[in-house]
Amino acid sequence: MLSFVLILIASVFFTGIIVRTKSMASGRKGPGIMQPVKDVVRLFKKGAVYSRTTSFIFQIAPTIYFSSVVMAMMVVPFGQSRGFISFNGDFVFFAYVLALGKFFSIISALDTGSSFEGMGASREALYSLLAEPAFFILMGSFALLTGYTSFHEMFAALHLGSYISYAIAILATFVLVMIVMIENSRMPIDDPKTHLELTMIHEVMILDNSGFDLGLIMSAGFLKFALYGAIIANLFLGMVPYQYSIPLFFIIQGLLAVVIGLIESFIARFRMSHNPQFIFALTSVSLLIFFGVLLVLGKFV
Amino acid sequence: MPAQLIINVHIVKNDLQTGKWQKTMELIYLRIENTTYFLIPLLCKILHNNFPGLQMTNAIILMDVSWATTIVAVVLMCFIPTTKKSILAIFTVIINAILTSIPAVQALGGTTTDFSFYAGTFLGDVPIRIDGLSAWFILIINFTSITGVIYGVGYLKTYKNAAYKLSLHWILFILFHLSMIWVTLLQNGFVFLIAWEIMSLSSMLLVIFDGHLPKTLQAGVNYFVQMHISIVFLTIGFLWVYLETGSFGFHSFQTFFASNNNLWLFIIFFVGFGLKAGFIPLHSWLPHAHPAAPSHISGVMSGVIVKLGIYGLIRVISYVQSDFNLLGEIIISISILTGLYGILNAAVHRDFKKMLAYCTIENIGIIGIGIGLGMIGLGSHSPLLYYLGFGGALLHVLNHSLFKSLLFFAAGSVYQQTHTRDMERLGGLIKNMPQTAIIFLIGAIAIAGIPxxxxxxxxxxxxxxxxxxxxxxxxxxxxxxxxxxAGLSLMGGLSILTFTKSFGTLFLGNERETLPHQPHEVTRIMLLPQYLIIAVMLSIAFVPQWYLAIVGTLLSGMALVSHPIDQGLDVSLLAGYSKTLSHISLYSLLFIAVIGLFWMIRHFAQKNKSIMTGNTWGCAYVAPNNRMQYTGKSYSKPLGKRFSFMLIEKKRYPEIMAGEIFPQPRKYSSHYLDFIEHYIIDNAIRLLLTIVNYFKFIQNGRVQSYVMYGIVFILTIFILTLLNLVK
Known part of the structure; x- marks a missing residue:
């Protein structure tokens, strides 16, 4: 349960830090760190406008999307304390629960009958499916390395010993950071600040959402950041005692937010048609990790 | 009364034991005579609740009654009025299903039923065995056939005027159902092939229900030819075993595999059964036959008949004795390719029944991965892997038979109301057919493998x-x-893309074209079987440990002959996983609870707020129309582009010529081709035709030449015998 609370806390600041980093990098003062959360709270208080074209799918989708992220949060452990949900092969459950949220967010975009939103939905479906193998190969490699199959046991058994294991950890961090960018539709894949609907992915999918529903979608985004941040933090926490691991957790989360802010400030968005290649290349990085694991286990003789 | 009934039972037993099946005609007569007498003691026994004690003879009685019912029903079908035909069909299928389910349920409990019947001097005693594996498939066949027949009755309501067509259809359906069951029962290769042939023929005739349409007929012929290629391979396999061991019985596989190379015979059977199952590159009948058939037939075919290929494979595997690892690796590699190929094609096709057919190919791939894993488990002496592999495969066989028939039924409802299979012409059906939409959505989420x-x-x-x-x-x-x-996860992602596309295009947004008839929700008789299927699906989702336990007992008792891990085949190995599965079901409940909680919060938060409706935000464009919605084609186009080496897109459009200042209205069309069918199979056939063309002169239509061929033949034989070359 500890991880659940920590992720919740981290999510409050995460997006604020990204925004702040970006504004500082561009020489502006920028809004306060709590501004995104304040925006969402304001949205929660508002009424809503629904399109005449939409059906009940559009109404339930944000709730299901948000719940799927909450469920996924319960699976992620924190150092030696396991998540609320933990069983052998729970990372499969993690990925598939998030998939339900994605499924509904996609069909809710299609429910509006808008061609822009359909376009965003199409991209979202394609990019997230291409990122899937990378995550699964990564987790499979960890399972092979540690001999365990649940998030908690795998992370608890990860030891940074040899040079190869450092390489594995760095590559794994890279893969996970990139998955964060894809899952949250951030910079090299998608530009959340663009003003042209044609070039958006996530933002265009939620064009018609408003009020409470929009708030749910936004806060699910915050949670998703902290959720993947927690997985990355777990790579390094292992069996570190709590008095060090909790501050370390927040440092890693903060660092991740700053890195994302910097990436967004200095890298331009890829051309849409190049995105699939880039995302699929992640799978080959994951395969490198797999071969690294085989090296560590001494299978290459 | 009870005393008299028990006497009746004795008469039956005596008849069967002394009469000994010697004269088939007489027996049929006898059975028709006694049908009513059979039924009453049977029901009495069920009521007395002692059917765990039912023994072998009772299984014979049950099979007898089922044949008798079928014969009576088939004869009756020709004479009763059209409106009653469908009711008769429903009753016959349900009676047959109940009769065959009783021994199947016993077999799942662990009591295998063995008996045999005498089938003439050539075949001798034909052994019949109802073990766990057959039972699992019998129950799946029965459930899908029952839902199929009920749905079909509603689906064919519009064909009231075609009485002859309906009688033939329902007779074939009853035979089709029974032949599928007999395929899983027979343990003799020769008789197995007969049942297999009846199954293929009856399903082919069911497919061409709309035989006046050339496309349907073409699909039927395609199916017919491919099924016979399958039968050729199976025949070669059985004959090979027969030549080596002198017996057609399945038990002789054991002798064969013990003394011969396992690989080649297995590959022959893999091709034979793989054609039915739809492994690539043997899949090309599926995307033609499924869309052509009426939807209840496509549902049953995709749900069950394809799975009988899987049944055959597992049955053969249970006799294999070496090369497990190699065979397992072959099966896994083919299955991964099958899965990816199937779902990639499913993602781009706009005919929604074709999409479902390709999706069946994907699921066969997933089942194949399980089978391959199980074989590797056998090869590397890991009983746990054996259980997880085959267990996963069998569970997926069940799951797929449920949600695929559900999706085909829902798709059939859409077709019945709109008379088009092209999803680009539809849209917004959730407003006209809300129940069908929800059913399709449930099927779509389930088939994407999402909790x-x-x-x-x-x-x-x-x-x-x-x-x-x-x-x-x-x-x-x-x-x-x-x-x-990685492949399996990619398939998961691709099926999300496929099903968001088809659900979104069919049911969401606005209607893209004005249809000739306003679509309405389908009748209750069509919805009922779909809700039945959903109920069973939910039972699997929330009590998975029960189904896993059944599969576990089934697998521990499977006739694995002299397998290398027989000492370690302990079902308790699965205990950990059954616990995990029960946890997953709890977490799924929790998931639903969380959704409910946030829904409530949302409800209260919005209570006193202003909720307005307006137009969809058109990004400042104020005159959008329904044709401007995103199409399914465009939705999957980026994917099609990425995989253009495999998804062949054919476009047809006239170019705008230089100097064509005022272009006329023109047509643009584009469709996807099946890579394997178009480039490999078609080319092979073309090559074959070219070669065979050179021998055209033989069949020249002149009777004189044919007579001469005969004379040459006789002379050759004569000379050969003279020279003692042929005896």
Missing amino acids: PFNGFISEFVIYSGLIEGLKLGNINLSSLLILSF
């Missing part, structure tokens, strides 16, 4: 098997399995 539905359960078992296999340590195996892992 809280049943698809996740079997996929999770297969994923667990893959992780278990990774740990076996062999580097080749680990590399293959990690790629399967």
Whole structure:
């Protein structure tokens, strides 16, 4: 349960830090760190406008999307304390629960009958499916390395010993950071600040959402950041005692937010048609990790 | 009364034991005579609740009654009025299903039923065996056939005027159902082939219900030809075993596999059964036959008949004795390719029944991964992997038979109301057909393997098997399995794309074209079987440990002959996983609860707020129309572009010529071709035709030449015998 609370806390600041980093990098003062959360709270208080074209799918989708992220949060452990949900092969459950949220967010975009939103939905479906193998190969490699199959046991058994294991950890961090960018539709894949609907992915999918529903979608985004941040933090926490691991957790989360802010400030968005290649290349990085694991286990003789 | 009934039972037994099936005609007569007498004691016995004690003879009685019912029903079908035909069909299928389910349920409990019947001097005693494996498939066949026949009655309501067509259709359906069951029962290769042939023929005739349409007829002929290629391979396989061992019985496989190379015979059977199952490159009948058939037939075909290929494979595997690892690796590699190929094609096609047919190919791939894993488990002496692999495969067979028939039924409802299979012409159907929309949505989520539905359960078992296999340590195996892992996850992602596309295009947004008839929700008789299926699906999703336990007992009792791990085949190995599965079902419940909680919060938060409706935000464009919605084609176009080496798009449009200042209205069309069918199979056929053309002169239509061929033949034989070359 500890991880659940920590992720919740981290999510409050995460997006604020990204925004702040970006504004500082561009020489502006920028809004306060709590501004995104304040925006969402304001949205929660508002009424809503629904399109005449939409059906009940559009109404339930944000709730299901948000719940799927909450469920996924319960699976992620924190150092030696396991998540609320933990069983052998729970990372499969993690990925598939998030998939339900994605499924509904996609069909809710299609429910509006808008061609822009359909376009965003199409991209979202394609990019997230291409990122899937990378995550699964990564987790499979960890399972092979540690001999365990649940998030908690795998992370608890990860030891940074040899040079190869450092390489594995760095590559794994890279893969996970990139998955964060894809899952949250951030910079090299998608530009959340663009003003042209044609070039958006996530933002265009939620064009018609408003009020409470929009708030749910936004806060699910915050949670998703902290959720993947927690997985990355777990790579390094292992069996570190709590008095060090909790501050370390927040440092890693903060660092991740700053890195994302910097990436967004200095890298331009890829051309849409190049995105699939880039995302699929992640799978080959994951395969490198797999071969690294085989090296560590001494299978290459 | 009870005393008299028991006497009746004795008469029956005596008749069967002394009469000994010698004269078939007489027996049929006898059975028709006694049908009513059979039924009453049977029901009495069920009421007395002692059918665990039913023995072999009772299984014979049950089979007898089922044949008698069928014959009576077939004869009756020709004479009763059209409106009654469908009711008769429903009753016959249900009676047959109940009769065959009783021994099947016993077999799942662990009591295998063995008996045989005498079939003439040539075949001798034909052994019949109802073991766990047959029972699992019998129950799946029965359930899908019952839902299929009920749905079909509603679906064919519009064909009231075609009485002859309906009688033939329902007679064939009854035969089709029964032949599928007999395929799983017979243990003699020769008789098995007869049942297999009846099954293929009856299903082919069911497919061409709309035989006046050339496309349907073409699909039927295609299916017919491919099924016979399958039968050729199966015949070669059985004949080979017969020549080596002198027996057509399945038990002789054991002798064969013990003394011969296992690989080649297995490959022959793999091709034979793989044609039915739809492994690539043997799949090309599926995307033609499924869309052509009426929807209840496509549902049953995709749900069950394809699975009988899987049944055959597992049956053969249970006799294999060596080369497990090699065979397992072959099956896994083919299955991964099958899965990816199937779902990629499903993603781009706009005919929604074709999409579902390709999706069947994908699921066969997933089942194949499970089978391959199980074989690797046998090869590397890991009983856990054996259980997870075959267990996952069998669970997925069940799951797929449920959600695929559900999806075909829902698709059929859409077709019945709109008379088009082109999803680009539809849209917004959720407003006209809300129940069908929800049913399709449930099927779509389940088939994508997403919790809280049943698809996740079997996929999770297969994923667990893959992780278990990774740990076996062999580097080749680990590399293959990690790629399967990635492949399986990619299939999951692709099926999300496929089903968001088809659900979104069919049911969401606005209607793209004004249809000639306003679509309405379908009748209750069509909805009922779909809700039945959903109920069973939910039972799998929320009590998965029960189904896993059944599969576990089934697998521990499977007739694995002299397998290398017989001492370690302990079902308790699965205990950990059954616990995990029960936890997953709890977490799924929790998931639903969380959704409910946030829904309530949302409800209260919005209570006193202003809720308005307006137009969809058109990004400042104020005159949008329905034709401007995003199409399914465009939705999957980026994917099609990425995989253009495999998804062949054919476009047809006239170019705008230079100097054509005022272009006329023109047509643009584009469709996707099946890579394997178009480039490999078609080319092979073309080559074959070119070669065969050179021999055209033989069949020249002149009777004189034909007579001469005869004379040459006789002379050759004569000379050969003279020279003692032929005896």
